[in-house]
Amino acid sequence: MKMAELSAVSGVPVATIKFYLRENLLASGERTAPNQADYGPTHVARLRLIRSLIEVGGLAVADAREVLAAIDSDLPLQDTFAIAQRTVSEHIDPDGIDRRALDRIDAVLNGWLVSAENPGRLAAARVIESLDEVGQLDARGWIDRYAHAALLVAEADIDEIAALSDRAAQAQTVVVGTVLGDTLFAALRRAAQEHVSALRYSAVPRATTQTP
Structure with a gap:
């Protein structure tokens, strides 16, 4: 054509x-x-x-070029994951994060095989630092419950990849799942928040998507 x-x-x-x-x-x-x-x-x-x-996914052109090159390459999937994560994550200097916040997130991630420079680890520590600054308490295991939900999502991600036998298809799923998965999970969280708040506080939602 x-x-x-x-x-x-x-x-x-x-x-x-x-x-x-x-x-x-x-x-x-x-x-x-x-x-x-x-x-x-x-x-x-x-x-x-x-x-x-x-x-x-909101990637810049340069970042899109990098992850597309990773899809086209023969890199191990673990390296492709690292590239995809780096492109969707803000660069954070660990030296700029309070050590206590890093220690707290490391306690939450205890037992996880996560590198010190993992962008998720650093971003989570910075969020904890900000929560402390505004006086937001974690009275009911909020952060631990988020970590549990994140593990479930990660397992869903890896299960999708494992279902594919072709390396190119796996690499594309790694990239698409990492880039669009963030957007999807945030969107579903918004819908879930409305649903749960309606159940808890008897709020009447503006629209309903109830199914039989």
């Missing part, structure tokens, strides 16, 4: 496709003339993946 058809099939404007080509996010088509190329189903799939990472 020509670029115009690729645009129609994928839903991505021609100008955006050309931008993705220039940024090396999308592979070139098969050249048929000096200014023409043919594209196929793999280009459609790649465009949809790129849009998911950038438009839904």
Whole structure:
């Protein structure tokens, strides 16, 4: 298919496709003339993946390029996870976090195989530091319960990957699950908060999605 058809099939404007080509996010088509190329189903799939990472996942173009390169590589999945986590996480200097906050999150993560520079560990410690500053108490094991929920989510992530036998498909699931999984979990948390608060406080939700 020509670029115009690729645009129609994928839903991505021609100008955006050309931008993705220039940024090396999308592979070139098969050249048929000096200014023409043919594209196929793999280009459609790649465009949809790129849009998911950038438009839904919120990745910068440079970060999207890095995780796409990880998908295309032969890197071990553990390394692909590290790349995906780094691209979606803010860089945090551990020296800027109160040691007591780091000790508290390490107590929560006791027994977990987590590196000292893991972006989740550092971000969680900084959240604990902020909670302390505003006087927010953890009176009912709030943080421990979050950690338990996070383990369940991580197991769901890994189960999805384990169900695939092809390395490329596994790597793509690692990246998509890491990038879009954050957005999905935050969205489900918002819905769950409304549901539970309605049950607890008899609030009437603005809309209902109850199913039989």
